[in-house]
Amino acid sequence: MIGAWGNVTFFVTEKEMRIFNSFKVTEAGKWSKHDIHGRKQKAEYIGMEAGKLSFTMCFSAFHGVNPRKEMDKFLKYVRDGEARTLVIGNKRVGVGKWYIPTVSEDWNYFDNKGNLLSATINVTMEEYV
Secondary structure: EEEEOEEEEEEEEEEEEOOOEEEEEEEEEEEEEOOOOOOOEEEEEEEEEOOOEEEEEEEEEHHHOOHHHHHHHHHHHHHHHEEEEEOOEEEEEOEEEEEEEEEEEEEEEEEOOEEEEEEEEEEEEEEOO
């Protein structure tokens, strides 16, 4: 197993593949700027912004998964608003749990009966504090 977010597991076997690409994490400090008449602004560190991350997953019937079912799971996670711990390589990512505010789907290939054979989903997560 590569990792997990709640009951979503990322893994590769001989028959099935559920992995991510382009895993990107963003952490940012929170700053406030105060105007001072006749002088430069003064910056004040307030704390940390909530972390953000994004990744892409490719679902293919040729790799043992049903693209529609897999993408429907992620849409349900967006609608449910549930926050879960994200683990990659047996290590927790960030300090809090993560929720999914946004997913976007690319429906790539269909068979001659309209069945979706291959799709890509872009997942954005934000740290839940």
